[in-house]
Amino acid sequence: xxxxxxxxxxxxxxxxxxxxxxxxxxxxxxxxxxxxxxxxxxxxxxxxxxxxxxxxxxxxxxxxxxxxxxxxxxxxxxxxxxxxxxxxxxxxxxxxxxxxxxxxxxxxxxxxxxxxxxxxxxxxxxxxxxxxxxxxxxxxxxxxxxxxxxxxxxxxxxxxxxxxxxxxxxxxxxxxxxxxxxxxxxxxxxxxxxxxxxxxxxxxxxxx
Numbered sequence: 001x002x003x004x005x006x007x008x009x010x011x012x013x014x015x016x017x018x019x020x021x022x023x024x025x026x027x028x029x030x031x032x033x034x035x036x037x038x039x040x041x042x043x044x045x046x047x048x049x050x051x052x053x054x055x056x057x058x059x060x061x062x063x064x065x066x067x068x069x070x071x072x073x074x075x076x077x078x079x080x081x082x083x084x085x086x087x088x089x090x091x092x093x094x095x096x097x098x099x100x101x102x103x104x105x106x107x108x109x110x111x112x113x114x115x116x117x118x119x120x121x122x123x124x125x126x127x128x129x130x131x132x133x134x135x136x137x138x139x140x141x142x143x144x145x146x147x148x149x150x151x152x153x154x155x156x157x158x159x160x161x162x163x164x165x166x167x168x169x170x171x172x173x174x175x176x177x178x179x180x181x182x183x184x185x186x187x188x189x190x191x192x193x194x195x196x197x198x199x200x201x202x203x204x205x206x207x208x
Contacts, residue, residue, distance in 0.1 A: 018198035020205060022163045027141055029203035030159050031133050036201050037166045038123050040194065041069075044177060045119060047190040053182040054115035065182070066115040068173050073122040075165050080129050083158045086145040087132060094147040133159060170194050 017025075017033055025033065045054065045065070054065040063071070085092045103109065110118065133141075133155075141156040153161075174194045177183055183191045 014202050015205065016199045017201035017203055018195060020203050022160050022167070024205050026204045026206040027133070027138055027156070027159075029206075030156075030163060031130055033163050033201060033203065034126065034133075034159065034166070035130050036197075037072075037170065038126055040170060040197050041119055041122075041173075043190055043192070043197070044173065045116065047186045048177075048182050049185055050182070051115060053180050056180050058176060058179045062176075063172070065173055065176050065180075066118060068169050068176070069115055069118040069122060070110055072166070072169050073118060073125060076122060076125040076129065076162065079158050079162055080125060080132070082145060082153055083129065083132060083155055086143050086153070086155055086158075087136065087140070089145075090143075092145045094145040094153065095149045099149075129162065 017029075017036070020029075022030065022033070048054065057064045057067075081097050082094050085094065085097065113121075136155065141159070142154055144152055144154040146152050171194055
């Protein structure tokens with residue numbers, strides 16, 4: 001396994017996810033970016049000694065790490081349903097999909113699950129998303145669906161939305177882990193901040 005220092009050297013000669021806007025990445029780089037979100041979460045959360053800290057809120061109005069993981073999972077579930085429908089139907093009506101993809105007893109299930117259990121559920125969903133995207137030729141990424149309730153989407157726009165959503169929530173998790181003291185006693189690799197990790201992900205720029 002590469003150390004952070006070795007990985008940084010490996011990617012120093014090309015653009016990284018820290019340098020290139022999500023909208024400018026080519027399709028393959030966007031898939032890699034989505035996949036690396038799983039790696040970032042595993043790097044941060046798996047080594048934490050006291051997992052109960054991940055249920056702790058810094059302030060009452062701020063979400064815990066577990067709640068942020070639930071947010072990522074729910075958004076993945078919602079967006080994947082649109083992406084899948086567009087991939088199998090021509091110009092589908094996205095409003096036919098349920099507004100909420102949460103199960104009726106979802107809150108009860110989430111209370112019983114550990115943060116790592118939520119992360120594992122998100123990982124499975126994200127792997128399905130990445131598998132779907134990898135199965136598509138580049139010209140299929142422009143396939144779209146219509147919605148009067150929300151907005152029209154293409155597969156490319158949905159993938160970019162997920163990557164931007166990842167970025168927002170990962171930054172929140174990064175800051176929260178520091179503020180609740182969850183990184184005390186873990187390895188330097190597990191304490192690496194998001195800005196540093198993004199520099200380990202090389203990307204290619206899409207053609208104009």
